[in-house]
Amino acid sequence: NQEPIEVSKDTRQNKVLTPACPIQEIVDLYNTKLPMLSKVTVVNDSRKRAISARWREVVSTDKLDRQKGLEFFSWYFDMIGQSKFLTGKAKNWKADIDFLFNPAKFPRIVEGTYHKD
Secondary structure, eight states, X not given: OOOOOOOOOOOTTTOOOOOOOOHHHHHHXXXXXXTTSXXXXXXXXXXXXXXXXXXXXXXXXXXXXXXXXXXXXXXXHHHHHTXXXXXXXXXXXXXXXXXXXXXXXXXXXXXTGGGOO
């Protein structure tokens, strides 16, 4: 009576690794490109998790390297800077880093939902 032997294929060689999230560089980009929004001075665990999660979504979905990932977030912040709504020019409200990295809001911002000023 023999149990079947389970063979698992080692896929580490074929696996594409997602570059580590450069959290501080992304925060610095945010602070530089969006001076009209609240400056980020506290990068707590909650913010680190949100930024890292959005980084993984973008970098792994599009198979980007670290530099291309940073270029995406540079574009993302530039696009946000052009939105009257997100920057407080249309209403008495402004986005902040928590809003911009919220998992429900992120795709909507990327798609231009908040640019119908």
